[in-house]
Amino acid sequence: MYSVSSNISEASRPFLTWQRIIDWSQEHYRVRSFAKDEKIPARPGLLYLVQRGAVRLVGSAQVNATSIAARTVNVTPEEAFLGFVGAGQPFEIVAQSPFTLQSYAHVDQTSVLWMYWHDLDNWPHFRREVLDAFRYQHQRKLLWLSTLGQRRTIDRLLGFLTLLIEEFGEPSENGYCLPFPLTHAQIGSAIGSTRVTVTRLMGKLRQKGMICTQGDNLICIPTDSVLSKG
Amino acid sequence: MYSVSSNISEASRPFLTWQRIIDWSQEHYRVRSFAKDEKIPARPGLLYLVQRGAVRLVGSAQVNATSIAARTVNVTPEEAFLGFVGAGQPFEIVAQSPFTLQSYAHVDQTSVLWMYWHDLDNWPHFRREVLDAFRYQHQRKLLWLSTLGQRRTIDRLLGFLTLLIEEFGEPSENGYCLPFPLTHAQIGSAIGSTRVTVTRLMGKLRQKGMICTQGDNLICIPTDSVLSKG
Numbered sequence: 001m002y003s004v005s006s007n008i009s010e011a012s013r014p015f016l017t018w019q020r021i022i023d024w025s026q027e028h029y030r031v032r033s034f035a036k037d038e039k040i041p042a043r044p045g046l047l048y049l050v051q052r053g054a055v056r057l058v059g060s061a062q063v064n065a066t067s068i069a070a071r072t073v074n075v076t077p078e079e080a081f082l083g084f085v086g087a088g089q090p091f092e093i094v095a096q097s098p099f100t101l102q103s104y105a106h107v108d109q110t111s112v113l114w115m116y117w118h119d120l121d122n123w124p125h126f127r128r129e130v131l132d133a134f135r136y137q138h139q140r141k142l143l144w145l146s147t148l149g150q151r152r153t154i155d156r157l158l159g160f161l162t163l164l165i166e167e168f169g170e171p172s173e174n175g176y177c178l179p180f181p182l183t184h185a186q187i188g189s190a191i192g193s194t195r196v197t198v199t200r201l202m203g204k205l206r207q208k209g210m211i212c213t214q215g216d217n218l219i220c221i222p223t224d225s226v227l228s229k230g
Numbered sequence: 231m232y233s234v235s236s237n238i239s240e241a242s243r244p245f246l247t248w249q250r251i252i253d254w255s256q257e258h259y260r261v262r263s264f265a266k267d268e269k270i271p272a273r274p275g276l277l278y279l280v281q282r283g284a285v286r287l288v289g290s291a292q293v294n295a296t297s298i299a300a301r302t303v304n305v306t307p308e309e310a311f312l313g314f315v316g317a318g319q320p321f322e323i324v325a326q327s328p329f330t331l332q333s334y335a336h337v338d339q340t341s342v343l344w345m346y347w348h349d350l351d352n353w354p355h356f357r358r359e360v361l362d363a364f365r366y367q368h369q370r371k372l373l374w375l376s377t378l379g380q381r382r383t384i385d386r387l388l389g390f391l392t393l394l395i396e397e398f399g400e401p402s403e404n405g406y407c408l409p410f411p412l413t414h415a416q417i418g419s420a421i422g423s424t425r426v427t428v429t430r431l432m433g434k435l436r437q438k439g440m441i442c443t444q445g446d447n448l449i450c451i452p453t454d455s456v457l458s459k460g
Contacts, residue, residue: 059376080379131361138368146289149310
Protein backbone atom coordinates (compact mmCIF):
# COMPACT_ATOMS: atom_id res chain seq x y z
CA MET A 1 0.00 0.00 0.00
CA TYR A 2 1.16 3.46 -0.82
CA SER A 3 0.71 5.60 2.26
CA VAL A 4 -0.19 9.26 1.98
CA SER A 5 -0.28 10.02 5.69
CA SER A 6 1.51 13.22 6.59
CA ASN A 7 3.65 11.66 9.31
CA ILE A 8 5.42 9.26 6.98
CA SER A 9 8.95 8.60 8.21
CA GLU A 10 11.77 10.11 6.20
CA ALA A 11 13.18 6.68 5.42
CA SER A 12 10.03 5.58 3.63
CA ARG A 13 9.80 8.67 1.42
CA PRO A 14 9.60 7.70 -2.22
CA PHE A 15 12.33 10.24 -2.95
CA LEU A 16 15.68 9.96 -1.26
CA THR A 17 16.68 13.57 -1.71
CA TRP A 18 13.27 14.77 -0.58
CA GLN A 19 14.50 16.98 2.29
CA ARG A 20 16.96 18.78 0.04
CA ILE A 21 14.21 19.44 -2.48
CA ILE A 22 11.95 20.85 0.22
CA ASP A 23 14.73 23.15 1.45
CA TRP A 24 15.42 24.27 -2.09
CA SER A 25 11.75 25.02 -2.79
CA GLN A 26 11.45 27.08 0.39
CA GLU A 27 14.57 29.09 -0.42
CA HIS A 28 13.19 29.78 -3.89
CA TYR A 29 9.59 30.48 -2.82
CA ARG A 30 8.41 27.53 -4.86
CA VAL A 31 6.08 26.01 -2.28
CA ARG A 32 2.53 26.87 -1.30
CA SER A 33 -0.23 25.56 0.94
CA PHE A 34 -3.79 25.12 -0.26
CA ALA A 35 -7.12 24.79 1.52
CA LYS A 36 -9.48 21.89 0.82
CA ASP A 37 -10.94 22.08 -2.70
CA GLU A 38 -8.82 25.11 -3.60
CA LYS A 39 -7.62 25.03 -7.19
CA ILE A 40 -3.89 24.55 -7.67
CA PRO A 41 -2.89 26.80 -10.58
CA ALA A 42 -0.67 24.24 -12.30
CA ARG A 43 0.83 25.18 -15.65
CA PRO A 44 2.14 23.00 -18.48
CA GLY A 45 5.91 22.59 -18.52
CA LEU A 46 6.29 22.64 -14.76
CA LEU A 47 6.71 19.70 -12.44
CA TYR A 48 4.73 19.64 -9.20
CA LEU A 49 5.40 17.60 -6.08
CA VAL A 50 2.95 16.99 -3.27
CA GLN A 51 4.76 17.66 0.00
CA ARG A 52 1.81 17.12 2.34
CA GLY A 53 -1.88 16.27 2.00
CA ALA A 54 -3.33 15.04 -1.27
CA VAL A 55 -4.08 16.48 -4.67
CA ARG A 56 -7.19 15.61 -6.66
CA LEU A 57 -6.85 15.49 -10.44
CA VAL A 58 -9.92 16.39 -12.45
CA GLY A 59 -10.54 16.36 -16.19
CA SER A 60 -13.19 18.14 -18.16
CA ALA A 61 -14.43 17.61 -21.66
CA GLN A 62 -14.34 20.55 -24.06
CA VAL A 63 -16.38 18.74 -26.67
CA ASN A 64 -19.13 16.20 -26.66
CA ALA A 65 -21.61 14.73 -29.08
CA THR A 66 -23.95 17.68 -28.52
CA SER A 67 -21.25 20.28 -27.99
CA ILE A 68 -22.81 23.01 -30.11
CA ALA A 69 -25.99 23.01 -28.05
CA ALA A 70 -24.01 22.82 -24.83
CA ARG A 71 -21.92 25.82 -25.82
CA THR A 72 -24.82 28.11 -26.60
CA VAL A 73 -26.63 27.47 -23.34
CA ASN A 74 -23.34 27.68 -21.45
CA VAL A 75 -23.66 24.37 -19.66
CA THR A 76 -21.00 23.62 -17.04
CA PRO A 77 -18.69 21.00 -18.55
CA GLU A 78 -18.76 17.56 -16.97
CA GLU A 79 -15.83 17.15 -14.61
CA ALA A 80 -14.33 13.71 -14.08
CA PHE A 81 -12.38 12.65 -11.01
CA LEU A 82 -9.07 11.23 -12.30
CA GLY A 83 -7.42 10.19 -9.05
CA PHE A 84 -5.28 11.35 -6.19
CA VAL A 85 -1.65 12.33 -6.03
CA GLY A 86 -0.38 11.58 -2.54
CA ALA A 87 2.46 13.04 -0.47
CA GLY A 88 5.85 12.45 -2.07
CA GLN A 89 4.36 11.96 -5.51
CA PRO A 90 4.82 14.16 -8.60
CA PHE A 91 2.19 15.43 -10.98
CA GLU A 92 2.05 17.59 -14.06
CA ILE A 93 -0.68 19.15 -16.15
CA VAL A 94 -0.15 19.13 -19.88
CA ALA A 95 -2.81 21.18 -21.65
CA GLN A 96 -4.33 19.06 -24.37
CA SER A 97 -7.50 19.37 -26.36
CA PRO A 98 -10.25 18.18 -26.38
CA PHE A 99 -9.95 17.72 -22.62
CA THR A 100 -8.35 19.84 -19.95
CA LEU A 101 -6.84 18.68 -16.71
CA GLN A 102 -6.99 20.53 -13.41
CA SER A 103 -5.64 19.94 -9.92
CA TYR A 104 -7.25 20.73 -6.58
CA ALA A 105 -6.18 20.32 -2.98
CA HIS A 106 -8.25 17.40 -1.76
CA VAL A 107 -7.64 18.05 1.95
CA ASP A 108 -6.80 21.11 4.03
CA GLN A 109 -3.18 22.17 4.32
CA THR A 110 -2.15 20.41 1.16
CA SER A 111 1.32 21.66 0.36
CA VAL A 112 2.70 21.61 -3.16
CA LEU A 113 6.11 22.61 -4.49
CA TRP A 114 7.08 23.13 -8.09
CA MET A 115 10.06 23.40 -10.39
CA TYR A 116 11.01 23.52 -14.02
CA TRP A 117 12.15 20.26 -15.53
CA HIS A 118 15.61 21.75 -16.11
CA ASP A 119 15.88 22.43 -12.36
CA LEU A 120 16.21 18.66 -12.09
CA ASP A 121 19.53 18.84 -13.98
CA ASN A 122 21.07 19.37 -10.53
CA TRP A 123 19.54 16.15 -9.24
CA PRO A 124 19.78 13.50 -11.96
CA HIS A 125 19.01 10.70 -9.50
CA PHE A 126 15.92 12.51 -8.31
CA ARG A 127 14.78 13.09 -11.88
CA ARG A 128 14.89 9.37 -12.45
CA GLU A 129 12.81 8.80 -9.34
CA VAL A 130 10.24 11.31 -10.57
CA LEU A 131 10.10 9.61 -13.95
CA ASP A 132 9.78 6.19 -12.31
CA ALA A 133 6.91 7.59 -10.23
CA PHE A 134 5.13 8.62 -13.44
CA ARG A 135 5.78 5.12 -14.80
CA TYR A 136 4.10 3.72 -11.70
CA GLN A 137 1.17 6.14 -12.00
CA HIS A 138 0.79 5.15 -15.65
CA GLN A 139 0.51 1.47 -14.72
CA ARG A 140 -2.11 2.33 -12.09
CA LYS A 141 -4.12 4.24 -14.69
CA LEU A 142 -4.05 1.22 -17.02
CA LEU A 143 -5.61 -0.82 -14.22
CA TRP A 144 -8.14 1.95 -13.69
CA LEU A 145 -9.02 1.86 -17.40
CA SER A 146 -9.46 -1.91 -17.07
CA THR A 147 -12.25 -1.47 -14.58
CA LEU A 148 -13.88 1.38 -16.48
CA GLY A 149 -14.22 -0.94 -19.45
CA GLN A 150 -16.54 -3.20 -17.46
CA ARG A 151 -20.12 -3.00 -18.64
CA ARG A 152 -21.97 -3.13 -15.34
CA THR A 153 -21.77 0.01 -13.22
CA ILE A 154 -21.52 -1.98 -9.99
CA ASP A 155 -18.41 -3.77 -11.32
CA ARG A 156 -16.83 -0.46 -12.32
CA LEU A 157 -17.67 0.93 -8.89
CA LEU A 158 -16.16 -1.98 -6.98
CA GLY A 159 -13.09 -2.10 -9.22
CA PHE A 160 -12.57 1.64 -8.86
CA LEU A 161 -12.85 1.55 -5.04
CA THR A 162 -10.61 -1.50 -4.84
CA LEU A 163 -7.87 0.18 -6.89
CA LEU A 164 -8.08 3.44 -4.91
CA ILE A 165 -7.93 1.65 -1.57
CA GLU A 166 -5.19 -0.69 -2.77
CA GLU A 167 -3.09 2.38 -3.57
CA PHE A 168 -4.03 4.85 -0.83
CA GLY A 169 -5.76 2.79 1.83
CA GLU A 170 -4.51 2.64 5.40
CA PRO A 171 -5.03 -0.28 7.76
CA SER A 172 -7.81 0.14 10.32
CA GLU A 173 -9.99 -2.06 12.47
CA ASN A 174 -12.43 -2.44 9.58
CA GLY A 175 -9.86 -3.40 6.95
CA TYR A 176 -8.22 -0.89 4.63
CA CYS A 177 -9.73 2.60 4.46
CA LEU A 178 -9.30 5.61 2.23
CA PRO A 179 -7.69 8.25 4.48
CA PHE A 180 -9.88 11.07 3.13
CA PRO A 181 -13.52 11.37 2.08
CA LEU A 182 -14.72 11.04 -1.48
CA THR A 183 -18.25 12.12 -2.37
CA HIS A 184 -20.65 9.92 -4.29
CA ALA A 185 -20.76 12.64 -6.97
CA GLN A 186 -16.96 12.45 -7.32
CA ILE A 187 -17.10 8.66 -7.57
CA GLY A 188 -19.87 8.92 -10.17
CA SER A 189 -17.80 11.37 -12.21
CA ALA A 190 -14.95 8.84 -12.32
CA ILE A 191 -16.97 5.81 -13.40
CA GLY A 192 -19.36 7.47 -15.85
CA SER A 193 -22.34 7.35 -13.52
CA THR A 194 -24.43 9.64 -11.33
CA ARG A 195 -24.43 10.47 -7.63
CA VAL A 196 -27.82 8.79 -7.24
CA THR A 197 -26.71 5.54 -8.86
CA VAL A 198 -23.48 5.48 -6.87
CA THR A 199 -25.41 5.91 -3.61
CA ARG A 200 -27.72 3.03 -4.54
CA LEU A 201 -24.90 0.70 -5.61
CA MET A 202 -22.74 1.57 -2.59
CA GLY A 203 -25.70 0.36 -0.51
CA LYS A 204 -25.71 -2.91 -2.41
CA LEU A 205 -21.97 -3.42 -1.95
CA ARG A 206 -22.33 -2.64 1.76
CA GLN A 207 -25.12 -5.20 2.08
CA LYS A 208 -22.92 -7.82 0.46
CA GLY A 209 -20.12 -6.93 2.89
CA MET A 210 -17.79 -5.95 0.03
CA ILE A 211 -17.27 -2.43 1.38
CA CYS A 212 -17.98 -0.63 4.63
CA THR A 213 -17.64 2.90 5.95
CA GLN A 214 -15.89 4.24 8.99
CA GLY A 215 -15.91 7.47 11.01
CA ASP A 216 -16.25 10.55 8.86
CA ASN A 217 -17.70 8.60 5.92
CA LEU A 218 -14.41 7.01 4.92
CA ILE A 219 -14.76 4.09 2.52
CA CYS A 220 -13.16 0.81 3.57
CA ILE A 221 -12.68 -2.63 2.12
CA PRO A 222 -12.91 -5.36 4.77
CA THR A 223 -9.74 -7.39 5.21
CA ASP A 224 -11.46 -10.61 4.15
CA SER A 225 -12.70 -9.05 0.90
CA VAL A 226 -11.21 -8.71 -2.58
CA LEU A 227 -7.92 -7.07 -1.60
CA SER A 228 -6.76 -10.04 0.39
CA LYS A 229 -7.79 -12.47 -2.33
CA GLY A 230 -5.49 -10.81 -4.86
CA MET B 231 -0.17 13.57 -34.52
CA TYR B 232 1.89 10.60 -33.51
CA SER B 233 2.45 8.47 -36.57
CA VAL B 234 2.68 4.73 -36.32
CA SER B 235 3.20 3.99 -39.99
CA SER B 236 5.96 1.50 -40.67
CA ASN B 237 7.74 3.70 -43.20
CA ILE B 238 8.42 6.47 -40.71
CA SER B 239 11.66 8.24 -41.62
CA GLU B 240 14.58 7.67 -39.29
CA ALA B 241 14.77 11.37 -38.47
CA SER B 242 11.27 11.41 -36.98
CA ARG B 243 11.85 8.43 -34.70
CA PRO B 244 11.00 9.27 -31.13
CA PHE B 245 14.29 7.72 -30.03
CA LEU B 246 17.56 9.03 -31.35
CA THR B 247 19.55 5.90 -30.70
CA TRP B 248 16.84 3.74 -32.17
CA GLN B 249 19.00 2.08 -34.83
CA ARG B 250 21.63 1.09 -32.30
CA ILE B 251 18.97 -0.43 -30.09
CA ILE B 252 17.58 -2.43 -33.00
CA ASP B 253 21.04 -3.73 -33.88
CA TRP B 254 21.65 -4.66 -30.25
CA SER B 255 18.35 -6.52 -29.96
CA GLN B 256 19.04 -8.52 -33.11
CA GLU B 257 22.52 -9.47 -31.92
CA HIS B 258 21.05 -10.62 -28.61
CA TYR B 259 17.99 -12.38 -30.08
CA ARG B 260 15.73 -9.98 -28.24
CA VAL B 261 13.35 -9.23 -31.07
CA ARG B 262 10.37 -11.15 -32.41
CA SER B 263 7.60 -10.70 -34.95
CA PHE B 264 3.96 -11.43 -34.18
CA ALA B 265 0.91 -12.10 -36.31
CA LYS B 266 -2.29 -10.11 -35.93
CA ASP B 267 -4.00 -10.79 -32.58
CA GLU B 268 -1.15 -13.02 -31.41
CA LYS B 269 -0.45 -12.64 -27.72
CA ILE B 270 2.88 -11.03 -26.83
CA PRO B 271 4.20 -12.90 -23.80
CA ALA B 272 5.32 -9.82 -21.88
CA ARG B 273 6.67 -10.31 -18.38
CA PRO B 274 6.91 -7.88 -15.46
CA GLY B 275 10.33 -6.32 -15.00
CA LEU B 276 11.12 -6.18 -18.70
CA LEU B 277 10.87 -3.21 -21.00
CA TYR B 278 9.32 -3.70 -24.45
CA LEU B 279 9.67 -1.50 -27.51
CA VAL B 280 7.49 -1.66 -30.59
CA GLN B 281 9.75 -1.67 -33.62
CA ARG B 282 7.05 -2.03 -36.28
CA GLY B 283 3.28 -2.37 -36.36
CA ALA B 284 1.16 -1.70 -33.30
CA VAL B 285 0.52 -3.37 -29.97
CA ARG B 286 -2.89 -3.55 -28.34
CA LEU B 287 -3.03 -3.39 -24.56
CA VAL B 288 -5.87 -5.24 -22.87
CA GLY B 289 -6.88 -5.46 -19.24
CA SER B 290 -9.05 -8.02 -17.55
CA ALA B 291 -10.77 -7.96 -14.20
CA GLN B 292 -10.05 -10.77 -11.77
CA VAL B 293 -12.83 -9.74 -9.41
CA ASN B 294 -16.20 -8.17 -9.76
CA ALA B 295 -19.28 -7.58 -7.66
CA THR B 296 -20.51 -11.10 -8.40
CA SER B 297 -17.11 -12.75 -8.59
CA ILE B 298 -17.98 -15.84 -6.59
CA ALA B 299 -20.77 -16.80 -8.96
CA ALA B 300 -18.63 -15.95 -11.97
CA ARG B 301 -15.83 -18.19 -10.72
CA THR B 302 -17.95 -21.26 -10.25
CA VAL B 303 -19.47 -21.15 -13.71
CA ASN B 304 -16.06 -20.32 -15.20
CA VAL B 305 -17.18 -17.22 -17.08
CA THR B 306 -14.62 -15.64 -19.38
CA PRO B 307 -13.41 -12.45 -17.68
CA GLU B 308 -14.37 -9.17 -19.34
CA GLU B 309 -11.45 -7.83 -21.36
CA ALA B 310 -11.04 -4.09 -21.80
CA PHE B 311 -9.20 -2.43 -24.65
CA LEU B 312 -6.66 -0.06 -23.04
CA GLY B 313 -5.08 1.50 -26.09
CA PHE B 314 -2.36 1.11 -28.68
CA VAL B 315 1.38 1.30 -28.43
CA GLY B 316 2.73 2.49 -31.76
CA ALA B 317 6.09 2.02 -33.47
CA GLY B 318 8.93 3.58 -31.54
CA GLN B 319 6.99 3.53 -28.28
CA PRO B 320 7.78 1.53 -25.14
CA PHE B 321 5.43 -0.53 -23.02
CA GLU B 322 5.62 -2.68 -19.94
CA ILE B 323 3.30 -5.05 -18.15
CA VAL B 324 3.38 -4.94 -14.38
CA ALA B 325 1.30 -7.73 -12.90
CA GLN B 326 -1.08 -6.25 -10.38
CA SER B 327 -4.22 -7.54 -8.78
CA PRO B 328 -7.17 -7.27 -9.05
CA PHE B 329 -6.62 -6.67 -12.77
CA THR B 330 -4.15 -8.17 -15.20
CA LEU B 331 -2.72 -6.53 -18.28
CA GLN B 332 -1.92 -8.27 -21.54
CA SER B 333 -0.46 -7.24 -24.86
CA TYR B 334 -1.36 -8.44 -28.36
CA ALA B 335 -0.07 -7.64 -31.82
CA HIS B 336 -2.80 -5.49 -33.32
CA VAL B 337 -1.63 -5.85 -36.92
CA ASP B 338 0.35 -8.46 -38.83
CA GLN B 339 4.14 -8.33 -38.71
CA THR B 340 4.21 -6.41 -35.49
CA SER B 341 7.78 -6.52 -34.30
CA VAL B 342 8.69 -6.11 -30.64
CA LEU B 343 12.07 -6.02 -28.93
CA TRP B 344 12.75 -6.26 -25.23
CA MET B 345 15.39 -5.65 -22.62
CA TYR B 346 15.95 -5.53 -18.91
CA TRP B 347 15.83 -2.09 -17.34
CA HIS B 348 19.49 -2.45 -16.36
CA ASP B 349 20.38 -2.95 -20.04
CA LEU B 350 19.56 0.75 -20.33
CA ASP B 351 22.53 1.58 -18.10
CA ASN B 352 24.53 1.62 -21.33
CA TRP B 353 22.21 4.23 -22.85
CA PRO B 354 21.33 6.77 -20.17
CA HIS B 355 20.00 9.22 -22.72
CA PHE B 356 17.79 6.57 -24.23
CA ARG B 357 16.51 5.59 -20.79
CA ARG B 358 15.37 9.15 -20.28
CA GLU B 359 13.56 9.11 -23.61
CA VAL B 360 11.79 5.90 -22.64
CA LEU B 361 10.76 7.40 -19.31
CA ASP B 362 9.58 10.58 -21.04
CA ALA B 363 7.54 8.41 -23.40
CA PHE B 364 5.81 6.81 -20.39
CA ARG B 365 5.19 10.32 -19.03
CA TYR B 366 3.52 11.19 -22.32
CA GLN B 367 1.48 7.97 -22.30
CA HIS B 368 0.39 8.72 -18.74
CA GLN B 369 -0.90 12.15 -19.75
CA ARG B 370 -2.83 10.57 -22.63
CA LYS B 371 -4.42 8.07 -20.24
CA LEU B 372 -5.55 10.92 -17.97
CA LEU B 373 -7.35 12.43 -20.96
CA TRP B 374 -8.81 9.03 -21.72
CA LEU B 375 -10.09 8.76 -18.14
CA SER B 376 -11.63 12.22 -18.57
CA THR B 377 -13.84 10.98 -21.36
CA LEU B 378 -14.72 7.71 -19.58
CA GLY B 379 -16.09 9.78 -16.69
CA GLN B 380 -18.76 11.24 -18.99
CA ARG B 381 -22.20 9.91 -18.20
CA ARG B 382 -23.62 9.52 -21.68
CA THR B 383 -22.23 6.65 -23.71
CA ILE B 384 -22.25 8.68 -26.93
CA ASP B 385 -20.01 11.31 -25.30
CA ARG B 386 -17.61 8.64 -24.06
CA LEU B 387 -17.60 7.13 -27.55
CA LEU B 388 -16.86 10.40 -29.33
CA GLY B 389 -14.24 11.43 -26.77
CA PHE B 390 -12.56 8.03 -27.02
CA LEU B 391 -12.43 8.09 -30.83
CA THR B 392 -11.23 11.70 -30.84
CA LEU B 393 -8.35 10.91 -28.48
CA LEU B 394 -7.33 7.79 -30.41
CA ILE B 395 -7.37 9.58 -33.73
CA GLU B 396 -5.63 12.63 -32.29
CA GLU B 397 -2.79 10.35 -31.21
CA PHE B 398 -2.61 7.75 -33.99
CA GLY B 399 -4.59 9.23 -36.86
CA GLU B 400 -3.06 9.81 -40.26
CA PRO B 401 -4.19 12.48 -42.72
CA SER B 402 -6.38 11.28 -45.56
CA GLU B 403 -8.90 12.71 -48.00
CA ASN B 404 -11.64 12.27 -45.38
CA GLY B 405 -9.80 13.93 -42.51
CA TYR B 406 -7.75 12.01 -39.98
CA CYS B 407 -8.10 8.23 -39.92
CA LEU B 408 -7.00 5.46 -37.61
CA PRO B 409 -4.43 3.47 -39.60
CA PHE B 410 -5.79 0.11 -38.45
CA PRO B 411 -9.23 -1.31 -37.81
CA LEU B 412 -10.86 -1.44 -34.41
CA THR B 413 -13.95 -3.58 -33.90
CA HIS B 414 -17.11 -2.29 -32.28
CA ALA B 415 -16.66 -4.93 -29.59
CA GLN B 416 -13.18 -3.58 -28.83
CA ILE B 417 -14.51 -0.03 -28.67
CA GLY B 418 -17.32 -1.17 -26.39
CA SER B 419 -14.85 -2.91 -24.09
CA ALA B 420 -12.95 0.38 -23.69
CA ILE B 421 -15.92 2.61 -22.90
CA GLY B 422 -17.94 0.26 -20.70
CA SER B 423 -20.52 -0.52 -23.35
CA THR B 424 -21.54 -3.31 -25.71
CA ARG B 425 -20.88 -4.02 -29.36
CA VAL B 426 -24.54 -3.47 -30.17
CA THR B 427 -24.69 -0.07 -28.49
CA VAL B 428 -21.44 1.03 -30.12
CA THR B 429 -22.78 0.09 -33.55
CA ARG B 430 -25.95 2.09 -32.94
CA LEU B 431 -24.12 5.16 -31.60
CA MET B 432 -21.49 5.06 -34.36
CA GLY B 433 -24.42 5.31 -36.77
CA LYS B 434 -25.65 8.40 -34.93
CA LEU B 435 -22.22 10.05 -34.98
CA ARG B 436 -21.91 9.25 -38.68
CA GLN B 437 -25.30 10.83 -39.36
CA LYS B 438 -24.21 13.98 -37.55
CA GLY B 439 -21.03 14.03 -39.64
CA MET B 440 -18.85 13.78 -36.55
CA ILE B 441 -17.12 10.62 -37.77
CA CYS B 442 -16.88 8.74 -41.05
CA THR B 443 -15.32 5.52 -42.26
CA GLN B 444 -12.93 4.82 -45.08
CA GLY B 445 -11.72 1.79 -47.01
CA ASP B 446 -11.32 -1.29 -44.86
CA ASN B 447 -13.62 0.08 -42.13
CA LEU B 448 -11.10 2.60 -40.80
CA ILE B 449 -12.60 5.22 -38.51
CA CYS B 450 -11.99 8.86 -39.44
CA ILE B 451 -12.77 12.25 -38.00
CA PRO B 452 -13.53 14.82 -40.71
CA THR B 453 -11.11 17.74 -40.82
CA ASP B 454 -13.83 20.25 -40.01
CA SER B 455 -14.88 18.33 -36.92
CA VAL B 456 -13.80 18.41 -33.29
CA LEU B 457 -10.06 17.87 -33.82
CA SER B 458 -9.63 21.11 -35.69
CA LYS B 459 -11.66 23.07 -33.15
CA GLY B 460 -9.30 22.13 -30.32
